[in-house]
Amino acid sequence: MTDSQRWFILGILLIVIALIYLLKPILPPFLVGMVLAYLGDPIADKLEAKGLSRTWAVTIVFTVLSFVGTLLLIILLPQLILQIKNLIQNLPIWQQWLQVNVIPILHTQLGIEPSAFKLDTITQHITATWRDAGSFLTPIIKSATASGVAIVTALANLFLVPVVTFYLLRDWDIMMAKISSLLPRSIEPVVRQLASECDEVLGAFLKGQLIVMLCLGLIYSTGLWIVGLQFAVIIGLIAGLASIVPYMGFAIGIGAALIAAAFQFDSMLPFVGVVVVFIVGQILEGMVLTPLLVGDRIGLHPVAVIFAILAGGQLFGFVGILIALPVAAIIMVLLRHLHDIYKLSDLYHTAPEPTQQDD
Template identity: 50%
Template sequence: MTHDLSRRWQLLAIVLVIGFLVWLLAPVLMPFAIAGMLAYLGDPLADRLERRGMNRTLAVSIVFFVLVLLLIGALLLLVPLIYHQVENLIRNLPHYVDWAQNVALPWLQHKLNLDPDAFDTGRLMAAIRAHIGSIGAVATSVLGTVSRSSLGAVMWLTNLVLIPVVSFYLLRDWDHLIAYIDRVLPRSVQPTVVHLARESDAVLGAFVRGQLLVMLGLGIYYGGSLTLVGLSVGPLIGMVAGLLSFVPYLGFMVGFGAAIIAALVQYGDWTHPLVVCGVFVVGQLLEGYVLVPKLVGDKIGLHPVAVIFAVLAGGYLFGFLGVLLALPAASVIMVLLRYLLERYRLSDLYTEAGPDDPVIAEVNVTLDTPAGEGKGQASTSVAAPPHPDGGASP
């Protein structure tokens, strides 16, 4: 018993040290985390090519080349599109400001019975002018800091170079790394860790590969549908909605709100906003009944509130790295929690029957007595507590 307790404390200390090191080195781990995700995505394809007779280096080279081509193609396709969409948005920004001043804000004032000066643009502009000096000073300070921090720019460039290099070597040596980790695990916990690792791999595979396809599908659907509706910024709204769809309902809410405002500003009628509503209703049905069940499945089992909490907690603890890894980490944590719940239900703490309490037993016997038998016994069946002086209670 003492040996088992000591071993558990040692394992807990190892886990805590690893967690502390990850938290401490979070800014440095960004390229390695992205490279690890790319290697994880490419490993099944490399294994499939290897089973067909290729050596590991050739298989990895082919997979790596395909990933690089896909990345370059996506950049060549998306960068000009995003550039034109942002340029279009900036060009139409005065129309949005005019609509907000002359349509949206007066409507809110009328419906909510607000003070007519609540949204006085003159006062807002005066306040901005009053603080423009401090804003300029802050901007100058920030620009000076950025211009002086050449080390930061060098680090970013280094990370960009490190990601493909680390991805290639991780992908090439992935099976060797897994085998090495398996060899160094304590033999007492190795079967359990292997079982949890396989279950986590199934969950992560369903999430990472499936959720990326869901985001891509929703982005294409929303962007294409809003473009067919006639919105000039439809592709940009569709891309944002698809990108944010990894958080439940966030992509829907952001995309729906932006599309409704764009339709009202661009057309000024109610027909196009109603069509936009139809587009997003169909999008939700497509996501809930086709894309997620087919591509992700029900292996993850994360509640929407848990997803939102995981993203916020990951961002607070580890910054952008935490946001990037929040949902995969939450999926693995759910696997561990399900395992701990199963162990708890098999433990003595859960299965052991409660002690026989004579007072409770006597009350249960009295309550189970049929009506009409022994009336008045319920009030006297429970033994009175002993008198403080040691005698019987009166």
Template identity: 50%
Template sequence: MRRQWWIVAAVAAVGLWFFISIEPVLMPFFVSMILAYLGDPLADRLEAMGLSRRLSVSLVFLLLTLIIVLTLVVVVPILGRQLGQLVESLPAVLNWMQVTVVPHIRSLTGMDLSTDFDQMRQALVDNWRQTGTLAATLLTQVSKSGLALIALVGNLALIPVVTFYLLLDWDILVAKVRGSLPRSWEPAAVKLASECDEVLSSFLRGQLIVMLCLGVIYAVGLSLLGVRFGLLIGLLAGLASIVPYLGVIVGIGVAEVVAFFQFDDWLILLAVAGVFGFGQLVESTVLQPKLLGDKIGLHPVAVIFAVLAGGQLFGFTGVLLALPVAAMVMVVLRYLHERYKNSSLYDAGRHRIHDEESP
């Protein structure tokens, strides 16, 4: 038995080394896996309604394609334009802070921050300028290297192809993996896989819908108030809400600063707070109970650590995999904790004390 575990550990180590070695080419496959996982339940429902698997997958694939294309055509240009306007307004904000905020701090505390603030402002402005030209520089470098351009286009072209075939054969692949498991491991593995699927489906599908709804609420509310960069701030706050309370903290902080410089009116600040308060009310009373419930169990600190660790280890691919892997690790740790609580190792001390106390 011990030899079998050593073989399993060795195979797992070789597999991990292999995936780390080919990490640069894995990104389109992992993106396709996520898209296929999200689309498979809908394809199964269409198939249950009497459609063939290929037709069901084609309809789901068409829906995913329409969503992505509409996002690229409608939302991305507006976000790019608002981001450019935000970069252009940054020097005015920094000048106001230097003229108004720094002297006020000096009068209250006696600390002279003028020199340090000048250096910080210059560094920020330089970095923002570099960021503004980053896209053009990247495109120039990619165009100079035909191989890099071919690799980029190839990776993007692979995503829809791999997604379609993964959706088409998803149930077959799952059945083959289950059939390949050792018979003694199958009950525990199926139980863990079911719990992982429950957590992942709740997190990926539920959390994505929650983030989208919050982003729309924030963006529409700020835009109706006339706040500049309302769409950009709202959608970024919605994305940041993947970590509980981070989205509302970041969003309301940025929106309040923008509204203050734009209107110089305290009432608009209260209105901005009302938009985010309404979003939190909808999230806590409707979105969270209906879409997420108590199935996820990912602590906010665990979410932050998983994203940072995934990005540090595997770059963009690690960021994509961080939360799904964290959810599965949480399920496995919970299973191991239950096994430990029911083991003789956990009860050994209790039995020894009981034996010593017995006459």
């Protein structure tokens, strides 16, 4: 790579970063559409290989994605809202139970003052927040009266996601080919190799681990609902999302489910049911879901995933969260190659000292 090519690539990267920072308020629907198009492109390619046109293949993939997404919202959203309401209503009961049974023990054994917990303030804050969120029609009406442009923008962003997804999915292969044709010819093979490795990393995570998380969330929610747990959907979804880190979803989910069961049930049978649900979920993850959906492909390290998401959110907000994993995958691949180059360089291998010859 020549110096001019290095400066050219660096300039492009700086321009992209500056545009992301300046345009981040309007980027979310486009980034969400890109992620969905990236996930749907392999399926569309397989349908296209079977003889369908690209438009028909994309239409089928888009229809299936829309149907599944709508079905999940119809099934889960009402249950989720209902369980959140029940959770808020039970907060005062749980607060009283903690004040009577737990806080005195902590005060006696550890010397922690009861006033340090501030349970009243926490309960009031959560209740007030949910009350404000529940009466969402009032702020919408006020916003519509005060700033109709903001409402139009929000609705436009909502409808932009499926539109952007469809057109990006239809033209995905064409865009990748055009980007490849614009690369300097001397570095195009290397960039293509790096892009292939980045796709492998992202594929192992986005196309594998995220689907595993969704499946685990559904398994945990359904199992806890069969047990009769009052907050099955909330706990199941949280456990599924926490499965981004191995065993974290299991630990958080079974802990929260057992605590909720302690407040709800008097017999031991539901506790056994909760344990069975999470053991079955772990068995299915280890023996079926992960081998089938992720396999032995190289994915992002869990710590790298957590750091990338937190760093992206801190730097660029919601847009940073959306681009965190692709950027982390690229950095991981680049660091791997830099590691190999470093191992072959003089910086790693100490040059032998010249020997002194006797006269």
